[in-house]
Amino acid sequence: MLTGVLFRRGDKSEIIEPEFANQYILTDVYLNAKDNGNLSRPLLPSIATLVGVSLIAMVAAVLRTLALVFLSILPGSRKAVKKISVANTGVLYHDGRALATCESGPPIRFQLPGLETVGWYNGRRAENECGRDNKAGFGGNGLMGFMKEWTTGHPRVDPITKELISFHAVFVRPFVNYSIVPPASSSAKGTEESIRGPTLDIPIPGVSSPKMMHDFGVSAHHTVIMDLPLSLDPTNSIRGLPVVSYDPTERSRYGVFPRYEPEKIQWFTTNPCVIFHTANCWETTSMELEAETCIHLLACRLTSASIVYSAGALVPPTPKPAPPEYVEEEQCRLYYYSFPLVREGSDETPTIRNQWALSAIPFEFPTMSSSHAMRAAKYIYGCSTGTTYSAALGKATKISHLAKIDTATLIARGVTHPPQQIKGCVDARDLDEVMRSTDDNDPIRLFKMPEGWFAQEPRFVPRAQAETEDDGWLLTYVFDESQLNEDGECGDDAISELWIIDARNMREIVARVKLPQRVPYGLHGAWFSEDEIAGQRPFASLRREIPTAETDTSNYIPIMRDMAEKWIG
Numbered sequence: 108m109l110t111g112v113l114f115r116r117g118d119k120s121e122i123i124e125p126e127f128a129n130q131y132i133l134t135d136v137y138l139n140a141k142d143n144g145n146l147s148r149p150l151l152p153s154i155a156t157l158v159g160v161s162l163i164a165m166v167a168a169v170l171r172t173l174a175l176v177f178l179s180i181l182p183g184s185r186k187a188v189k190k191i192s193v194a195n196t197g198v199l200y201h202d203g204r205a206l207a208t209c210e211s212g213p214p215i216r217f218q219l220p221g222l223e224t225v226g227w228y229n230g231r232r233a234e235n236e237c238g239r240d241n242k243a244g245f246g247g248n249g250l251m252g253f254m255k256e257w258t259t260g261h262p263r264v265d266p267i268t269k270e271l272i273s274f275h276a277v278f279v280r281p282f283v284n285y286s287i288v289p290p291a292s293s294s295a296k297g298t299e300e301s302i303r304g305p306t307l308d309i310p311i312p313g314v315s316s317p318k319m320m321h322d323f324g325v326s327a328h329h330t331v332i333m334d335l336p337l338s339l340d341p342t343n344s345i346r347g348l349p350v351v352s353y354d355p356t357e358r359s360r361y362g363v364f365p366r367y368e369p370e371k372i373q374w375f376t377t378n379p380c381v382i383f384h385t386a387n388c389w390e391t392t393s394m395e396l397e398a399e400t401c402i403h404l405l406a407c408r409l410t411s412a413s414i415v416y417s418a419g420a421l422v423p424p425t426p427k428p429a430p431p432e433y434v435e436e437e438q439c440r441l442y443y444y445s446f447p448l449v450r451e452g453s454d455e456t457p458t459i460r461n462q463w464a465l466s467a468i469p470f471e472f473p474t475m476s477s478s479h480a481m482r483a484a485k486y487i488y489g490c491s492t493g494t495t496y497s498a499a500l501g502k503a504t505k506i507s508h509l510a511k512i513d514t515a516t517l518i519a520r521g522v523t524h525p526p527q528q529i530k531g532c533v534d535a536r537d538l539d540e541v542m543r544s545t546d547d548n549d550p551i552r553l554f555k556m557p558e559g560w561f562a563q564e565p566r567f568v569p570r571a572q573a574e575t576e577d578d579g580w581l582l583t584y585v586f587d588e589s590q591l592n593e594d595g596e597c598g599d600d601a602i603s604e605l606w607i608i609d610a611r612n613m614r615e616i617v618a619r620v621k622l623p624q625r626v627p628y629g630l631h632g633a634w635f636s637e638d639e640i641a642g643q644r645p646f647a648s649l650r651r652e653i654p655t656a657e658t659d660t661s662n663y664i665p666i667m668r669d670m671a672e673k674w675i676g
Contacts, residue, residue: 108132109198109207110584110626112605113220116637125605125620132194132207132215133224133650138186139179141652145672150175151191151211157339157350158416165344171675178672183665185653190227190253196260197631201271202290203644204233205635208260210276210321213245219640224650229256230271230288230305237645245286245307251279255308258286260631261384263325266478272330272366274311276320278341281310283320283332285369311369313362316340319351319415324388324404327481330369331388331404331446334360336379337412353412355379355429361459363402363446373457375446378433378529381409386441386473386487387480387514401447401460405487405514407471408442408464410435435530439471440464441487443518461525464532465517466551468541469493470510472564472631476576485515486577488567488610491538491553505561508538509581511613513550520550552613560587563626566634567610580617581608582634584626601625 113126131137136150152168172191179188192212199206199214206214206228216225216233226234229244246256254277262273271288287306311332319339324331336357343352359380364372386405393399411426445461473489491508521533534551536544541551556562562583569579583606590601605620 108627109217109222110629111220111222112620112622126220127622127624128220128222129624130217130222130224132217133652134192134194134215135179135186135188135190136193138650138653139184139188141185143185143672143676145669146175146676148676150188151193154351154415158352162344162347165350174675175672178668178675181664181668182662183668192257195630198633199262199264200633200635200639201262201264201288202269203642204228205639205643206262208258208262210257210260213256213258214262216646218646218649219635219643225646226650230286230307233646235646235648235650237647243307244305245275247308251277254278255284259320259322261322263323263481265325265327266480267327272325274320274323274332275308276318276339278317278339281312282314282317283311284308285311285330287366306367309369311362311364311372313360313372313374321383322385322406324385324402324406325366325481326388326390326402328366329388329390329402330364330366331385331402332362332364332372333382333406334362334374335381337381337415351412351415353381353415353426355411355426355433361404361444361446363448363457371451373446373449375457375459377459377462378435379429381412381414382406383409383414384471384473386489387475387484389481389483391483399447401445403483403518404444404446405465405473406442406444407439407473407489409439411437413437414439438464439469440532441466441470441473441489441512441514443514443521461521462529463521463526465514465521466512466534467532467536468508468510468538468551468553470512472506474565474567476567476569476579478569479576483515484576485513486610487512487514488565488581490562490564493538506563507556507561509554509556509562509565509583509608509613511552511554511577511610516550554581554608554613556585559589560585561628562606563628564631565608566632568634575611577611579610581610581613582606583608584622584629586625586628590625597625 108131111128114123140146140150156165156168176188190212192209194207194209194215197208204216205219206216208214214228216228218225231242231244232240246252255275257275259274262271264271269290273286275284314334317340318334319337336354338352341350343350357379358376361375362372384407388404390402442464447460449455449457468491470489470491473487475484475487488511490506491510492506517533526532541553562585565581565583567579568582584603585606586603591597603622603626606616607618609615609617
């Protein structure tokens with residue numbers, strides 16, 4: 108489900124009236140399941156199935172899904188399930204299209220501001236758009252094309268070249284493919300490569316097994332792929348492991364390569380960790396070190412995979428005993444990495460120069476000024492809490508603080524006085540200590556939610572003609588949990604609010620927009636500008652919900668299909 112608030116500019120009045128929009132994304136899975144009385148549970152296996160059940164139960168769940176997908180293509184089905192994605196992870200804008208994403212399929216286009224579904228986007232065009240482009244898109248046309256079109260939940264759009272950069276993690280070699288989609292207009296600022304047309308499904312060498320890859324780093328000229336010891340591998344079941352499995356005895360690997368040349372990848376190895384979200388990535392060239400190029404990455408680093416299990420309401424299994432040098436306290440912090448690249452032809456081993464936390468406070472769901480992304484920026488915003496993000500958002504872990512971190516200041520402090528590599532931290536204060544600070548130049552600023560109120564991932568929105576990088580606002584949906592009953596449920600009269608917070612001082616609530624209903628705790632959001640809404644590509648039609656039709660009793664195929672679906676469902 109998508110939820111949005113539109114700020115419509117009045118014709119004659121300076122008053123802007125916010126408008127609320129709320130729509131289900133009409134994926135194949137949703138259209139097939141809506142009002143389908145044959146299904147007793149969701150068509151797709153849950154995360155609990157992947158990480159917490161026996162091999163027999165997992166195989167049964169997967170076979171059930173395959174059977175239902177096959178039945179969906181037969182006459183009498185409400186909707187053929189050609190893509191299994193639920194498009195429930197992130198949203199972004201690229202080249203006239205607003206897109207919703209999820210790792211289990213390609214992005215799907217939706218229309219602004221009403222949030223209606225247009226259709227699946229394959230890197231060349233979206234379903235139901237005007238015009239024709241029959242060339243293969245993400246995944247190609249081969250036997251494994253359906254899998255290779257699985258696209259990260261966090262594609263990146265370069266604010267300068269307007270290219271969409273993405274990767275596709277799959278179960279078959281080479282396990283990770285890579286795509287670059289330029290804007291249609293060749294007038295966009297970019298390199299020669301960025302106007303040649305889409306470059307889709309480029310193999311990334313060096314990954315030896317299927318991994319759960321959620322995010323990556325993209326700078327102006329380089330890309331960082333993270334090969335971490337969190338596997339997503341169906342063959343784990345043969346070894347007695349869950350499909351999703353974390354091994355704290357393995358190493359973490361970061362592959363860095365020039366944007367258009369993944370064959371030149373350099374691998375940097377370090378202690379195990381889990382990273383679901385990166386905050387920013389940029390490069391520098393040092394003339395003092397013979398024009399050395401160094402790639403810098405900011406990422407939210409976890410020291411365990413407990414969040415994966417808690418998302419499925421499962422107790423994490425007892426992990427393998429890690430070597431003493433790998434053991435760390437449970438945490439999720441904003442980390443800084445620097446990767447100095449080895450000269451081409453050199454026999455040096457790539458080595459990470461710096462890797463330490465900028466702050467000791469828990470930190471996740473990062474956001475920043477989009478116009479400063481992929482360059483050396485100063486500020487990163489995000490969510491913090493009194494725990495370590497060891498439970499799923501919306502369940503046990505509650506976002507009680509919004510954070511603003513002056514990363515440039517803390518990185519400079521860490522370079523001048525380096526903390527311990529890997530386990531060290533530049534600013535060791537906890538949440539309460541940061542909250543007590545009265546220093547107007549404190550590199551960490553916190554906005555604390557009122558008691559019983561909790562926020563969601565914020566989005567930074569710059570002021571028109573902003574004077575500084577942080578000249579703008581943070582927008583976040585918030586909810587007062589005093590509206591919940593004794594069972595933790597809310598009634599039909601429960602509502603959320605959209606708060607607009609001054610991003611410079613992190614104190615002032617500029618406006619509170621009361622919404623007509625509750626907005627459930629969700630994942631990622633985006634801000635779309637007036638120009639982007641006006642610049643959307645034309646489309647021929649929208650996806651529509653399919654009315655339930657009576658079974659044709661003169662045709663035995665729909666009858667048999669319906670009976671089989673009831674039996675399996």
